[in-house]
Amino acid sequence: MAVKTVLESVRDALHAEMARDARVFIMGEDVGPRGNVFLITKGFLDEFGPQRVIDTPLAEASIVGIAIGAAMAGMRPVAEIQFADFIYPAYNQIVGEAAKIRYRSAGGFSCPLVIRTPYGGGVRGALSHSVSVEALFYHVPGLKMCVPSTPADAYGLLVSAIRDDDPVLFLEHKRTYRLIKGEVPDGDFTVPIGKADVARPGKDVTVVSYGLMRHYAVEAAEKLAPEGIDAEVIDLRTIRPLDRATILTSVAKTHRLLVVHEDQKFGGVGAEVAAVVAEEAFFDLDAPIRRVCGPDVPAMGYAKEYEEAFMPSPERIAAAIRELAHE
Amino acid sequence: MAVKTVLESVRDALHAEMARDARVFIMGEDVGPRGNVFLITKGFLDEFGPQRVIDTPLAEASIVGIAIGAAMAGMRPVAEIQFADFIYPAYNQIVGEAAKIRYRSAGGFSCPLVIRTPYGGGVRGALSHSVSVEALFYHVPGLKMCVPSTPADAYGLLVSAIRDDDPVLFLEHKRTYRLIKGEVPDGDFTVPIGKADVARPGKDVTVVSYGLMRHYAVEAAEKLAPEGIDAEVIDLRTIRPLDRATILTSVAKTHRLLVVHEDQKFGGVGAEVAAVVAEEAFFDLDAPIRRVCGPDVPAMGYAKEYEEAFMPSPERIAAAIRELAHE
Amino acid sequence: MASEPKVRVSLPEGLTADALREMYYRMVLTRLCDERAFALNRQGKIPFAASCKGHEAAQVGTAYAIRRGTDWVVPYYRDTALALALGVTPREQMLCLFARKADLFSAGRQFPNHYSVPDRHIATISSIIAAHITHGVGMALAFRMRREPVVTVVCFGEGATSEGEWHEALNFAGIHKLPVVFVCENNEFAISVPQRLQMAIPNVADRAAGYGFSGVICDGTDPITTYTIVREAVERARAGGGPTLVEAKCYRAMSHTTDDNQLTYRTPEEIEALAARDPIPRFERWLRERGLLGQDDAAELRRKAQAEVDEATDWAEAQPPPAEEDLYTHVYASGPLS
Amino acid sequence: MASEPKVRVSLPEGLTADALREMYYRMVLTRLCDERAFALNRQGKIPFAASCKGHEAAQVGTAYAIRRGTDWVVPYYRDTALALALGVTPREQMLCLFARKADLFSAGRQFPNHYSVPDRHIATISSIIAAHITHGVGMALAFRMRREPVVTVVCFGEGATSEGEWHEALNFAGIHKLPVVFVCENNEFAISVPQRLQMAIPNVADRAAGYGFSGVICDGTDPITTYTIVREAVERARAGGGPTLVEAKCYRAMSHTTDDNQLTYRTPEEIEALAARDPIPRFERWLRERGLLGQDDAAELRRKAQAEVDEATDWAEAQPPPAEEDLYTHVYASGPLS
């Protein structure tokens, strides 16, 4: 086991899969000599050559569309969207095409494609480099979606995603890249797509979260321990498929649910989590389902003050857990 | 009052606003001599001329992008996307641009734009002419979204949308176009954006729906009346902003909530409705929140059998209400 | 079927007399399939059909220009003749028209003519115009990466060239000199929108210069010209010469689909005048003049094709539709999730 | 400031001696603003900056080519000199760099240099490359509909031309012969991606032919050439002659932004060699040769500009940041909804 950052884990997973499987290749803007804007693919061009590390033109629809074609022809492309905010031009290819290729061809073709993109705020990325896009895609059957929060999960899920026979949208919270360090097993391992992680066991309140907010939720839970409030934090890790079982099991124990995400509240992932619990575990609940989320404004602004006002903090999360525990 | 179809109402509203306000113009594929593929703009070209009825190239991103530019320059464009399935290429312009123009310019610019598009199934439109797109957009602050189901609402909401100072996505269920007839007041009137309609008052179960499903829900409710089950059907009419008050008032009375939509379940609009009620009216509820929705498969297929299996029917809705009433 | 011609004529390179007759047969077969589809629609038996009448020569010429079993085609929804020329059978065609469970292309999920036939190297497409063009480029990229001598042909209408993705696809193909041939079947209309409202230029082919490769115009109502020009482009691509944009000028004889009525935007005279450009009698004449088709051959081939189409129609109609549980297949490799 | 020149020289049409000196001043002012921005970033006072060093001539030439107060500009994020030449003040520039509440462009919401100044006819943009190009076309459409004699100028880098939306915008403008001028500031790089991986052709301008209008190349390190060519295009557009694509060849002296390090993809020699193309000393020479700038004028103008920038920096830094409640303004015309 070695201690790594999330960024290093993403790089290592890409590197290992490129080395293992000649069908895997990377395409995206500035992934070549520059080694990606976060330096994730630094050195890859020299090692794997320009056929497998392709610096694309500035055109996201084609980054995904070309990757889809290559996937249909038997390759395992990893397409990079430089920032999640720039994924919109590729929406047609992801939602209209990739997600439907297997279904529409009745299994004649498959689309083993990974689309990686850094998302989320807290890095002074301003209005167009801070977005959370999970709620814009998680409604789409045919896609899978991963949102790792720890170095080990980033590695294991990315390897799973590359080996998966279906398209996977792989969202990397950019604030976690260098902030979050953790132990990562040596050698080849995977984390299964579709399994949530109990990041902190507890018995009083279930807190469902993912991405950067998983860490804030754990921090909040730790803060409350001295008060005698024992929160269980679940890190979804995968949003589609959603691990209902882990959530329901937890709620059956705690009888209280708080969902936390940085993304805006209205129509966010928390809505579905709440709906699942209100439908399938209603009689387990002793209190209303609460959500702590980003505000329903168009974006996170550039000024530090906007970021702070937008992003749920460990303090806000702790306050919500406390309130819910006493409800 | 005259009896009209939904299609006639959409046409009449467009016509009235074109006649009233020289800033209003229409752009889209085949809106010219052909008069739109559903004949909604039939005759408009002759009446208003090619400057105000623009047959565009086959390029949705530019249909919306150009309309945005015109809106920023003081016009009131009504951009048509021929079928909702073709809106994906315009996603960047709608979500990344239109929705954020006012916010990002701190009020320097506004974007009074209407994007009309026929959506939904039940017309043998197959995999790419049957989609429901509301869940792909309703998470987006800065946008408004209307989903009228009756001729009068189609008229009144479309007029409101055109007069609104912000971008409105206007979804017209294509199965309702000719199927649904109803009385429409004469002359100028509006229906406010953001107000739900109690389509059928009742006291036992609240059924929240919209679009074609509003009619199926009412039909289901009528079927159950002889059994002594009195369901209240709410037609959202607007998804963003969502009329929470009408929903919460109803649930406070019935203590039971069923959400019905044709769109796929996971991450659909029903998720947010359920979450709002689980959060704000939890103690009013006597039973789990149920959802009757499209299945989580990539699309509605072409064969009649797929359509029937995909779309909630009045029978399925009635069964769900009955079950919930006895829960 | 005529025996080998008495008089030796010089045949287009790479085509035997049999192949030429086969091309003719496929054009006729397509025409009859298309006519049957429209008839079935009028009878209320199928809700939708689209015809490639006026495009047959361009498509069959293209189909014969590639190496079958090696090269790949990414077609569009009007490529019925292309598909039939690549080995799609009338039965398969009818299964998709009737949306039967056994429909090879999509199990009855997609509109008709959305081919997807891996074993005949035809890639899956959606109805979303131009979305398939980058796929063809990506396939070409994959073949090149694996050093396979495969060329990918991507087809689309002139309307599709307005989509941004079209531009992105051609741009990438040009930069990387990929083995791909773009075939634009220019029929001057996108549903009701005429070419002059689609682009400010007369020839789509002229845009190739902006991507660093050549654009060629050909008479898409003549299968031999199309064949020759596409073949040259395909072999140049295979030899490492990069992409070509071929513009096959053809026409659309019928309304856009059975949901359309072209009389709302085209005059009856305009539509009638198109008949003079019909590729089938024209090719028939060409074959006759070269002794490749005898006195009664055309009539006989037509009868044979008609019989095939009739048989296929009856057979397909009798096949079972999808069942409710078929809704849930092929969502993911591992089955449905939720 | 020099008095009117002793020797009468022929000035470019439409430019007075004062205007020429003003152009020079704006270039210098921009340079100093950009340098200050990078310095503030190094000091940790602002998290991000981007410089237009190498583009000043192209931008100032463009700014002076339009009719101010009449024509509109849709810029991109590297258009600092353009904005300053159109009347954006150093104080306004510094407010956006510091993301202050009073930031005119976005109230501190957007990255720096995302101008939005209705009263100076500069349209709002996002950071999403090429998304603004159709907006410029739509504005031109609106002005034409209202028969206002307004021309819209849209600027972008050569990287932006790869986006599908770029193609769609130019296509529509060509079809409708709209009064719009597209200015491509070609600096040969899109972050680290060189032009040869962005397109297969040497000149962006060559693509205009595909849209039915003309493309013109100009030396974008020379403000007068750029001015002349853009002005001709603007006036042709105003006269109903339709769009033009102007390609101003310039260069990027600095890393893409403060987040980038161009040494990872460009050699030090390559970067050093760029200094020879610096538009400021070159324009200074041009003005001197024509007697438009006296012996000490350049130094004095520089001092004046520096004083402006210093004052603006201190002032802006002292302005208050947004407050929490500012998060909720301008969501909808009617306020926040939820």
Ligand SMILES: Cc1ncc(C[n+]2csc(CCOP(=O)(O)OP(=O)(O)O)c2C)c(N)n1
């Ligand atoms: C993205 C998208 N936009 C619009 C449509 C609706 N539509 C279907 S076919 C068509 C016209 C296509 O014209 P062209 O590309 O010239 O092909 P043709 O039908 O003439 O062969 C249109 C607008 C669509 N299917 N997809």
Ligand SMILES: Cc1ncc(C[n+]2csc(CCOP(=O)(O)OP(=O)(O)O)c2C)c(N)n1
């Ligand atoms: C849609 C989109 N994709 C990617 C980016 C990231 N990005 C920002 S600037 C840039 C390069 C732009 O190059 P160019 O258009 O040539 O302008 P320049 O910066 O060279 O002036 C890239 C890739 C973005 N902002 N938007």
Ligand SMILES: [Mg+2]
């Ligand atoms: Mg066409």
Ligand SMILES: [Mg+2]
């Ligand atoms: Mg550049």
